[in-house]
Amino acid sequence: MSVHKIEHIGIRVSVLEDSIEFYKRVLGLKLLYTIGEVGEDLRLAFLSFPGQESVEIELVYIKDAPELASEGRVNHLAFTVSYIDREYARIAELGLSGRDPEIRSLPNGNRFFFFNGPDGERIEFFEPARIS
Template sequence: MNISHIEHIGIAVNSLEEAIPFYEEKLGLKCYSVEEVTDQKVKTAFFMVGQTKIELLESTDPEGPIGKFIEKKGQGIHHLAFAVDDVNQSLAELEEKEVRLIDKSARKGAEGLNIGFLHPKSTMGVLTEICGKE
């Protein structure tokens, strides 16, 4: 597995409508994309900071993963995502190394990327995503 960089940091928010102005008006960043990922029950907004993105995540269903996260922990950092060359190969390699996986194979995420999550119990409590174009 070859991790090239931090792809994005996912931040759970109650409302994109309320959060986007903070990042734009207070921090001077520009939201370049808002997208709904229906199968994950989430709307996303993206900002570039160097080569790393900030992904704001708003739940579209209280029973979805972000809705449950916010109910349990409140708004805040949800996950850290690393860019890899091949998500499926990386997941298989991590499983061989006895890393507990949430996803055994890649699925589609925002921005057309393939994604897979590692269980926080294997990553010192940090929900970790690996993502890539392959």
């Protein structure tokens, strides 16, 4: 198994800029980077505590997405992995539900896939482009 650490916690938000400002002002997080431009259907922002960039908060904006129940705004739990192709095959062999049909990529080279935990919670295996 090549699971290393908690990568990030994904939180669904309704207005990305407002949420970025909130997490910076109230929690002291710093904005690391964003993916997607204003007006796009999917936009992401990654924040962390200064000096503690090993675990991130990912703010997820999805245009016209159905509203979630208040207890469902934490969208997923992500773990850093190496050799994501091997991990994808291992999860497939375990027969876990909700596995994405393929490994997906972000424009910055990060690769990821989702599957379900025992109670339907979404788990993401995430291979940052910076990890070989």
